[in-house]
Amino acid sequence: MDKLINEFSIGLFFWQLVLFIGLVLLLRKFAWKPILDAVEKRESGIEDALKAAENAKAEMANLQADNEKLLKEARAEREAMLKEAREMKTKMIEDAKTEAQEEAGKLVAQAQASIEAERKAAIADLKSQVANLSIDIAEKVVKDELSNKGKQEKLVESLLGNATLN
Template identity: 50%
Template sequence: MELLHQFSSGLFIIQTIIFLFLLFVLGKFAWKPILKSIDERETSIIDALNQAKLAKQEMAQLKEDNERILREARAERDGILKEARDMKDKIVNQAKDSAKVEGEKMIEAARQSIQTEKNAAMADIKTQIGTLSVSIAENILKEKLDNDGAQNALVENILNKSNLN
């Protein structure tokens, strides 16, 4: 309370003038730089938030692009695998068909070879039989034709059987 009693109007005016001068000096030299730095800070924060939003949108877009690319890659992979399976089946079927045709050719060649060998064997047997028959006939004729009368009778018999004009 004593402070209230010591109140003097001169001191009040001087303190008010000093206060106003201090306010002016602070406003001129301190508040403007402080307000300027606060405004710059606010602007940089807003810019950072906008950049963060843009980055978030870009990340979402990249994620969608990645998912789309993955879907396309999976579809392409599935298509390639299907094509490879189809090609494998086609090659296997062609190989089977080719093997079947080759097998049939080999069987036919073997049959022809067997037939040729059979024919050759038959011809050889016929030749041998012919040779053997001639040899047997020769031996039989030699025995029967040891005398001249039998030879004349045989020649006449052969001449009678054959048709000579």
């Protein structure tokens, strides 16, 4: 450093200063301006990108809100459909029970009517058999009574005696 101060020359300093100022002016005109323009473009690009990111973030929030809304609507619709399906199932079961009870009532009524008809037919058949047996027995008794001529006359007189004339 002492050497620089001892060998200091004003002329050399002047020319170095002129060259430095010229270099600064040239750099300013040809390098700094494009560099500063590039930096400003880069800065505006970054600002635009940040704005676009903010817009995208806001749009994503809106989309997420819309998705939540659609999801809630879908859940509500699903619940409504499940409720309707349960109601339909319950109604179908009740209708089937009612129909089965009505059918069972009809079958019971038919069975009772059939039983009653069979009972009446059995009673009629039994009466017919009793009547036939009674006729057969009476026929045998009368045949036995009428086989003897004396008994026949006695029977006729007894019947005539019991009969009253009008």
